Each structure stands twice: as structure tokens, then as C-alpha cells.
Amino acid sequence: MIISVANQKGGVGKTTTALTLSSLYAQNRKVLLVDMDAQGNATTGFGVSKNDLKKTTYNVLIEDIPASEAFIKVRDNLYIVPSNLDLAGAEVELVNVMSRESRLKYALEPLKDQFDVIIIDTPPSLGLLTINALVASDWVLVPIQCEFFALEGVGQLLKTVNLVRRYLNTELDVLGYLLTMYDRRTRLSQEVESELRAYFKEKVFDTVIPRSTRVAEAPSYGQSIQEYDSHSPAARAYNRLIKEIDERVQEQ
Amino acid sequence: MIISVANQKGGVGKTTTALTLSSLYAQNRKVLLVDMDAQGNATTGFGVSKNDLKKTTYNVLIEDIPASEAFIKVRDNLYIVPSNLDLAGAEVELVNVMSRESRLKYALEPLKDQFDVIIIDTPPSLGLLTINALVASDWVLVPIQCEFFALEGVGQLLKTVNLVRRYLNTELDVLGYLLTMYDRRTRLSQEVESELRAYFKEKVFDTVIPRSTRVAEAPSYGQSIQEYDSHSPAARAYNRLIKEIDERVQEQ
């Protein structure tokens, strides 16, 4: 199972969700996290230093080195293909490369037997890096911040998902929309939630991730929220989310 | 005076800052806001509908139409060059265009006499759209969210600013670093602030923008925070910021 976490709106909780899901799945499955963002937040989130990386996502995409040479172990059952600033150039470099949209898909093909779950963190854009992630994936999980601007870009993301499904990856489907940074005390969160559920109906996860400072603090210790504070409301919400995801995947 | 608001990290308050500064400056100067983000959040933030736009930033950059044909009036003394999803294709289309980094600069040249202040909102990336904004600007204002991941990308942004200054725009300088979404109750905000002030010293604005739901609510009414709730702590902080900016600009 390969899941991309994507939304071109910035700061909606893509990396946090990718880190948390990978760490949770690693409790009983073998997991690979692929960092497709040049900012490398997923790489840092598990405490990996970006300065002494030998191979990164850049080398896999542009120089065609096998992903098995690039991934590093960060926890039991949890590996990451790290990224660093080299990846910033890849968007433009990929433009004239043969089958530019499918580079990641071919790179992950040989790893499908080694890993039960592959999760891909994407940058805040719908460029070739995110398209590579979608082409390589079975599912896309869309975090949506409970704020006004958050709903604006979802239509464009869906257009891109539909284009990918039509031309490059018939398997791709939306796993669901995840409400993040939900603040129970504000009217805005409730409004965004009711608008989203009215529009996308059962595709919206029942589980909502609450805004919680503990989540924002965890990466500064190189830990996921489970490791940092497993009893926090946000950690418990992500536990419920895993169950919902497994139900949706099994139904298909 | 032309100011770009830039930081490739997503969701740090670029659009909110661009909207708020434009609306404040428009109280006593003639202001143009340029939306260089395909998401078009700055366009929507002033209540402009993206569906019936005749000309956008895309037409100005790629089809070379004069910016004076694209801007629309949104308030007294406040105009905007709007954007919509057409702009999403511009990053790739610009790659092979003559003097691709300077398209915006040439487009804004004839408007310098008409407007006292031009503010440019940029997308969460360091691609050609943000580079166009930096090449066209005198200053770049960098919003930084008081969270762990927020400090990671600043080095890369500065590298890009220095490259632009060296090859394409010797005038460009960092106006300052603005701490946004500051939550006084959390240790994380204080840690990020002290790290940032230790590193960038007086380049960090004294003014800090507090996290406030009122700010997140304002754009859903098509209003800036001044219009929506001028007595809120965030609105007052942005008022102080304007004074600090004016001092810095006059010193130079």
C-alpha cells in the first residue's frame, strides 16, 4: 500500500501527518517514508541530519540510483528516503527527462515486496514532485486545515488527481480528507468542518486532529507525537485515524 | 517602494501579512498588491471572485500585457493584480522564456510612479514566480512561524536572495524577519524567538504578531484584520509593524 499525503496549500499538516502515520504503522508493519519536499521536514522530523546524507530522493529521481541504496533506518521497521536542498532543483531538471512523471513509481516498484506501507510526504505545490508521488501511489490522503483559505485549493488538487488517474495511474484514489488543527473553541473550525462534510460527505474522515502544541513541539526532539506524548488528544486522534484508514483500505 | 513577502515554508502567514500591510498602507498611500500565488488567496482575501477575472498575473508574466490592464480596484487607494489557477502553469512555461526572471520587474516598471507602495505575495516555493518577485523588489519581508520547522528553510531563502542580489537585482535587501502566530503560552514560541533574535539580531522586527482566531476569520468575510477587528491584538501588532518598516526604510 502506497499513500501520498498531499495538499498544495502550505502548512496544513502534511509532514506532521506523514511522520505520525509512518511511526504508527511501524509498530506492526514494515514502513518506508519518502520525503519528496526539498525543505526536508520529514527527514528532520525523525532526527536525521541533512548535512551528511550520501543519497537522497534527488539521486533516486534524477540519477536513477535504486531507492534501496538511498533509504536509511530511523526506527525499528521504519526507514526513510531522505531529502535535502538538492531536491529544489529537481522540479526544473525533471521537465525534460524521459517519463518525468513516473520516475518515483519505477524507483519504488522493486521495494513493494520489502515494505508493507510506503508513505510519501509532498511539498506545498502541484508540480512534478507531487505528480511523481501521485503516479506512484494507490491512495492520496488530503490534510485540510480548519481555516478559510484551506478550502480554496482543494478543487485544483482534485483536478490534478483526476488527470493523474486518467493518464498515468488508474489505481489512484482519494483515501480521504483529514481535518487538522481543529480548534473546538472557534466558530471557524466548525464552519469549515460542516462545509467540508457537506461537500465530500463520507470521504471526510470521522477522526479530526485537534490543534495541540505538543504536536508542534515533538519534531524539535526528533520524535513523532506518539513518542513525545502518546496520551495527548492529537496522538489519540491519529490512533483512531489509522483504524479508519485500515477499514477504508479493506473495503476496497 | 516594492516589498515581496516570501518564505518557501508553507502556512507561515505570507498572504495574511501581504493583505494586512496593503490595507494599512492604503489608509494614506496608493497601494498595489500583486498576487503571485496560483492559489489566489490574496485575491480572495479582499473578496475578489477568481471566476470572472479577465486579466491576471499570468497574462502579465507570460503574454506581456501591461500590468495597468490587469489590476482592479478593491478599496480606496488599493488595487490588486489578481491571480487564479492559470498561474499554476507559469512556473514551467517561464523556463524557456527570454529573461524569465525579470518579467515581473519590467511589468511593474511603468507603475512605479502611480503607486507609493507595491506589495507582492508569493507562493510557498523558491521557483521562478518567487524569483520574479524578488527581482522586482527593493525589499523582502520574511514571515516566520514560531514553530520548529519554521527555521529550517530560512538559510535556503537567504541563498536565493543573495543569488538574486548578485546577478539580477543589486538593490534587493532583507527588510526583516517577522515572527507570526506567536503563542505566549507555549515554550516553543519563546524558543524560536530567542533562537531567531540570536541569529539575525536587529534584522528581526521587535513587533511580533500573536496567534489570533480573529485573523483567521477575517478573510472569510473578504476583510483584512483592520476592517474585521481593528482593536484585536494582532491588528494592533500589524500597526506597530508599519511604523517599524517605515523607520527601517527611512534609515537606508
Ligand SMILES: Nc1ncnc2c1ncn2[C@@H]1O[C@H](COP(=O)(O)OP(=O)(O)OP(=O)(O)O)[C@@H](O)[C@H]1O
Ligand atoms: N494538530 C496540530 N496542532 C498544532 N500544530 C500542528 C498540528 N499539526 C501540525 N502542526 C504544526 O503546524 C506547522 C505546519 O505543519 P506541517 O509542517 O506538518 O505542515 P505541512 O503541510 O507539511 O507544511 P508545508 O506546506 O510547508 O510542507 C508545523 O509547525 C507543525 O508542527
Ligand SMILES: Nc1ncnc2c1ncn2[C@@H]1O[C@H](COP(=O)(O)OP(=O)(O)OP(=O)(O)O)[C@@H](O)[C@H]1O
Ligand atoms: N496571526 C495569526 N493568528 C492566527 N491565524 C493566522 C495568523 N496569521 C495567519 N493565520 C492563518 O494561518 C493560515 C496560514 O496563513 P497564510 O495563508 O497567510 O499563510 P501563507 O504563508 O500565505 O500560506 P501559503 O504557504 O499556503 O501561501 C491561514 O488560515 C491564516 O488565516
Ligand SMILES: [Mg+2]
Ligand atoms: Mg511539509
Ligand SMILES: [Mg+2]
Ligand atoms: Mg499564501
